[in-house]
């Protein structure tokens with residue numbers, strides 16, 4: 001698996017340090033709020049697991065699965081809800097936890113849907129932000145790293161459902177895509 005990686009963009013240690021900072025910041029900002037973290041499966045699962053443990057105040061968690069990329073590297077533009085939340089949102093301050101904000105279409109759609117359920121507030125925490133690729137007007141409230149316009153994998157992010165279990169974020173060798 002490691003032999004498929006062209007370069008490491010963000011190391012395990014850099015991820016760890018940044019998530020500790022984000023967790024501390026969120027803990028301060030939500031001290032007087034009613035935090036419900038909403039993880040967008042599957043990509044955000046590793047970030048969610050690490051971020052929630054870096055948060056030192058009461059936090060509830062829930063999971064939602066939407067898919068727009070299928071198994072490829074390009075968004076289909078169609079966002080499908082594969083699994084909905086279990087909890088109603090009224091009275092909660094929602095923090096959507098994402099692995100990457102790319103075109104922005106996934107979150108744009110998701111925020112529309114979640115807003116209809118009357119939460120107190122909705123904010124976005126994304127590990128990675130790829131602003132060059134944005135197609136809709138959306139910005140993260142908490143962001144770990146800005147990444148260049150390259151398809152990244154690892155730490156939850158897949159290519160054809162593989163590489164999610166790499167402990168760092170990297171870029172694949174071009175020949176991997178032709179298999």
Ligand SMILES: O=P(O)(O)OC[C@H]1O[C@H](OP(=O)(O)OP(=O)(O)O)[C@H](O)[C@@H]1O
Nearest residue numbers: 041042043067068069102103104105106
């Ligand atoms: O900003 P966008 O262009 O919409 O892209 C970002 C979304 O794409 C990926 O999910 P994907 O649909 O591949 O599903 P996955 O999380 O299960 O890999 C990623 O996890 C984000 O949710």
Ligand SMILES: Nc1nc2[nH]cnc2c(=O)[nH]1
Nearest residue numbers: 102150151152153157158
């Ligand atoms: N794995 C992966 N999924 C994405 N979804 C949107 N952008 C990306 C990306 O750069 N890598």
Ligand SMILES: [Mg+2]
Nearest residue numbers: 043069157158
């Ligand atoms: Mg994906």
